[in-house]
Amino acid sequence: MHQDLEKVLITKEEIEAKVKEIAAELDRDYAGKQPLMLCILKGSVLFFSDIIRAMQIPLEIDFMAISSYGAGTTSGEVKLVKDLDRSIENKHVVIVEDIVDTGHTLFYLKRMLNQRHPASIKVCALLDKFERREADVVADYKAFDIANEFVVGYGLDYAQKYRNLPEIGVLKREIYEK
Ligand code: IMP
16 A cells, blocks of 8 residues: 555455446447547546446547646636547537546536537546535446545546555545645
8 A cells, every 4th residue: 555545445456346347337328329438637547548448339539627626635616628629519428537526527517518519418437425515416327435535546636646546545634734
């Protein structure tokens, strides 16, 4: 375990097993629809690449960057940093997100994408911190529910660090309180 972690919450093996399950569900639900898998940078990059690699149906990918947090652990303003390359009109879009916390980011994103007339929009989230929800959004596909703790690893960061950890863990308090 990385020295800055207090504990490992979700192991690499648990993530792998769940990714397979969700990919199989997506394969079933989107058969014949060629979904547009949308990676929300940067947090969902590892989850996204594992999910699309485990899927077997034809699909497309695109990337969008949203910034909703500053360097710390509290929610800030939602800002579009990088838009999609192509139109999503009449496409079946699957937003792949790292974590739904207050839900503001997803709410903003869904509203913006809906204005572009996709055939459908669903959300696939790695983590759901449901206790913190403020906006009215749900993850249609979800790997894990977690309690209200600040987590890092498997794409998730604290001040841009720890994204490359293979597991998801709770950061030691002294790291973000110093
Ligand atoms: P929301 O708008 O409050 O739902 O915030 C969602 C975004 O905040 C996520 O996409 C993450 O980038 C970030 N975030 C929320 N909770 C955590 C956490 O525990 N660790 C790392 N990033 C987090």
